[in-house]
Amino acid sequence: MAGGTRSWWGWGNVEDAVRGEELDALLGRVRALLPDAELAPVQAPPVTELGLPAPRVKPPSALEEICSAELTDRAGHAHGKAFRDVVRNLAGDVRSVPDLVVRPAREQDVVDVLDWCSRADVAVIPYGGGSSVCGGVEPRLDGDHAGAVSLDLGRLDRVLEVDRTSRAARIEAGALGPALEAQLRQHELTLRHFPQSFEFSTLGGWLATRSSGHYATVYTHIDDLVESMRVVSPSGIGESRRLPGSGAGPSPDRLFLGSEGILGVITEAWMRVHERPRWRAVASVHFQDFARAVAATRAIAQAALFPANCRLLDPMEALINAGTSSAGGVLVLGFESADHPVAPWMARALELCRDHGGEVPDPVRDTDTGEPGGGRTAADGWRDSFLRMPYQRDALAARSMIVETFETACTWDGFAALHAAVQGATATALASVGAPGVLTCRFSHVYPDGPAPYFGIYAAGRPGATLQQWDEIKAAVSDALIAHGATITHHHAVGRDHRPWYDQQRPEPFAAALSAAKKALDPAGILNPGVLIDR
């Protein structure tokens, strides 16, 4: 929630941490699943006890006003929000910390910071909401630079312009999800990009990491909602034209989308926005057999029905995160529209499900809010609990549980083998590190040619050793993903932590081209060193 006290060590706001009845219920569910879990709580140390070194760099006087060397700022910007970040914070293990946190108030400040840092060999880590789960905002520099600043775009948070006719809005990169939605709502518009990090991640972060969001089909990634972008690089400012489509050379925007801050700092973008949906239909389909559930989901993905939600939960995921028991998984289907009732779409999707053995025990929940975007629906409830999950993850991480996710994408043809390989690698790794646990799987997004499987691991770790245990599990499953032709990430980005697998995945000539592009745009090599490519 906006306006709270950001936790320096964990997700979101201090005031919103899991406690009381929610905590009791959560721990109860864990004990039922993993009776041997110890669940002994630890507390994060105060930032004054982290032993942070004094800043190694001093900003030019013209920039002093936007620079902070405050301990909580620096500690809070040292890590992202992965499980391994939270565990290290809880242990007081904060080694790579920015010397300063810089908060530009206007684009020229960004230009000036890049100028100063290029001259002074200071690494610049572009920072949106800080929700990276792959080491994307951590100044892990191996001594290559005179220092590091975290460039926090949070003050650039306005919707600057709205073109209602073209359904587009010019938005500053530092706007957090709720802030930009609140501003768009005044125009009865919405971006409808709802990653799990929604409350504490920014437009610029979404663009830089090719975030995926609300839509299970068609507009899966933020890439698809970009009309144009403005990027400040050390060698100049670039702004692409506002174009609905173009074939003029390789897409300029696509080079910066996913560039994770190594080529420039995104300062604003024209985004394609939507009218707020009025009609919604939601249904849950139960299956006796997971392979048939996958086949049904594939049929829907290939039917060009374009559901907004097409989330297949495997039986363990359905049990843990939806409280539903099913032998073959549950497919949660949702259609929505600001323009028309969606019953024909849902009817055909359910027909496809029934063709594959799906059963629909409850009636379809049809909603017509009567006006664009009014009212609350079942989907809102799921979203609330979805947004709550990172807080619960922290509560468990502080009780020596291993709770983490990883995600990928693969072809339909390759899914069964990949799934088996991930299950096998996880089981072996859990046994090897001595952590009893479970693996869940859902499809977060689906495409005509394949799903984006999203995996969760819940395991009882050994107090004080969960970081090493997780790193071993993560390496094993990452190896399995790469060996089976999948991507190391569908929407969590690469950062520093995914580099070993990303380096195997990407075509070598592309890596050479990207390195050359970086040298042209960032000749001093100050931008997010170590992310995506070698320094």
Added chain:
Amino acid sequence: MAGGTRSWWGWGNVEDAVRGEELDALLGRVRALLPDAELAPVQAPPVTELGLPAPRVKPPSALEEICSAELTDRAGHAHGKAFRDVVRNLAGDVRSVPDLVVRPAREQDVVDVLDWCSRADVAVIPYGGGSSVCGGVEPRLDGDHAGAVSLDLGRLDRVLEVDRTSRAARIEAGALGPALEAQLRQHELTLRHFPQSFEFSTLGGWLATRSSGHYATVYTHIDDLVESMRVVSPSGIGESRRLPGSGAGPSPDRLFLGSEGILGVITEAWMRVHERPRWRAVASVHFQDFARAVAATRAIAQAALFPANCRLLDPMEALINAGTSSAGGVLVLGFESADHPVAPWMARALELCRDHGGEVPDPVRDTDTGEPGGGRTAADGWRDSFLRMPYQRDALAARSMIVETFETACTWDGFAALHAAVQGATATALASVGAPGVLTCRFSHVYPDGPAPYFGIYAAGRPGATLQQWDEIKAAVSDALIAHGATITHHHAVGRDHRPWYDQQRPEPFAAALSAAKKALDPAGILNPGVLIDR
């Protein structure tokens, strides 16, 4: 049609040129529209009279077998198929001609050709079907290289592999449209990419130029149908993973899509294919007012109904190319599906049209072929006449008519001003060059945030001067596009002819990045010099 004799100077096959009754009818229509047109025919000279210089380079003996110095080959590969190419050919004005036409029989041949040419400073012009309309395949080198070869991928024309489960096919880059569709049809699949050049353009050409095709919405460009690509560059071969979606760094494919042969030679790609549609619905909506027709089209584009066809014709376009008289234009709407009847989709789209004053004089043509892909429909008839247009263009170009198209994209908000500016610039330019003529406009593709307007010019030129006349008109309208924030091309690519406007359009930092990427992948600078960026 496959198997004919390719014309060295004009579109397609010699056997299919416009003659007899078709020619009489065509000239009759022109005389009705432009009574002053002279229409005196000229004939292209035989290639032996072009005075082509002897080849300046000699291939290594290992490559001799795949090299041709034959005059018709060289003359036929000198130009693309723009109006200005055809006019120059008809005048025997063929100055930039490749020294050799090289036809690799396997990927290793491509590697060997790039090796040889890098060593010998020979420019390599990747060549698919040769249908470029922007100077993309013309070896206009200004003496910077020892010679030039046209690398014709036409022998690499097979569908190598089909993954029916994931609906994907691995296809060689040199496959022409009809050849790849014929091979896919054996699997009851289709790529459904039908640019106007369909019969004489290749998969590799579509990918290298970001071709747009059949689908008016969602999958507008070939980019959206790519699962992975294989590219041979002078510094190595790259192949991206087969992934339905990914967020691992900037998209490798998107750097090569639209790279127009300057970064490497695309040799094959995994493409997303479809089942052949069974259900179709087609309707024509008439409007009294073009602005209201545009508003209706916008409403459909923003309603997420995703028609396959959403072609708004202005009154002149409707008259000339559809034989329909209407005060405010005609919207041709088409829905299609391999999965379900499309009546609800069409019903809602027509409702939106009626809300904006549209009238539907004829009943919706609903088709159910009863089996996937069987039968012919009205859409097929339109496609046939659509594919016939380039032949008719040639017949008119040979009779001193100026017949050419240009296309762009813009936001909905900017369309009216852009349209007026293009109309104004065209009228002024036509008057200035003394060519009475008309301008037509249609939307080839539509997006939630804007249309892709496609313009046609039909003017009575001065015999012997139509090239200069067209160049002046083209410059005037291109200036108008750029001044009004539009793109110099939505799907015709940049090549050499669009450079002055492309250079104004693209962000400068992106140009620097692209140049750096090219230097890394093509250190000798042999690949399609002068296209997209400076040598």
